[in-house]
Amino acid sequence: MLVAAGQTLQMAGLAYILGAVIGLLLALGMRSRLRLIAGSCRIYIELIRSTPTLTQLFLIYFGLASLGLVIPSFEAAVLALGLHYAAYMAEIYRSGIASVDRGQAEAAQAIGMTRFKTMRYVILPQSVPLILPPMTNSAIAMLKDTSVASLISAPELMLRANDLASEYYMPMQLYLVTGVMYFIMAYPLSLGVSYLEHVAKYGRRKAA
Template sequence: MTWTILAASMLELLEAAVGTLRMTALAFLLAALLGLALAILRLAGGLAGRLAFLYIEIARGMPALTLLFLIYFGLAPLGIVLHAFPAAVVALGLNGAAYLAEVYRAGIQAVDPGQREAAQMLGLRRGQVMREITLPQALPIVLPPMGNYLVALLKDTSIASLISAPELMLRSRDLAGTYYLPMEYYLLAGAMYLVMAWPMMHGVRRLERHFARGRLQGGKT
């Protein structure tokens, strides 16, 4: 009987899993783009750099759940009402941007500054140096930690169930309450998260091995 109920619910859970993957992808895109902008601003210094640093420190010190509640519930009295799904994407993206900004900054600073100076001496503008010299070399450094962040983000989407955003954990909770099978549905949800996360984790490990091998070969030449 239990297996029949679980099998009948699989289509609903798979649809919810697709929602989880959509939320993860959109939040990651927002975090990656905003994080890069924050890293560049922080490295540029001045007022913009100080503001970027302040944002990064505040966002990193604030739980993602707090930010989610602030966006979903706190903005409503100001007349800004977001539905649950976009509110979750924005909250997770803003929270993740602070972490990725530090990843980008570390990758950019790891590039030999002499190359930037040589490019500027050849007449390249600062933006060109960043786009054509620095970022391509920083990319191998930042990709593995970005992959690790993506895996963590996939699991963090579960907090969106607290504002009834359509994703896997919310649907699992609803079905568990309907059929009084909490252990079964939560175990099934955990297995589905693992199935979704495993290719990402495998990809991260392959990236780490690939770039570690490249650095080793580069050190021998």
């Protein structure tokens, strides 16, 4: 089960990186001056947020296989979780960017900075303290949602617990141990959220 816990952390880590990158691209896409790009990003976000993670996982693993594109279970789980949480992370990025005073962007462009440089050097750095706590909350939720990957036999903690429970007929003991292991993995992240929220509040008070 310790090996399976390591695979769970690996799955969550890879999916988180994928979600964070795609989420940022979606957030920037929603700010595009091209209506087609902005509208497509908004449709994607609403579509993903309005459908269950399990449905998206089955579409990627079973649906694509029926079309001849076979993706291994671990990679399919990473892809499904990453694409799912990208929609939520995009909203986190969007709210963080929107919280930065518009005068910052106007001042940057007044001194000749392009939109790209303004976003990279002025807007995004100021939004980081605001987006870190909810982004860490997303990491906790994603870590727990890796359990759905057991339904496609992806190697992770819940699948191993199910296998052992079937083999040794000790469901109560094994699922209690599984819950404790999830707690041990997630609790440090919860502490991180509390710390980041404290830092963000202190920064806002100091700025005020």
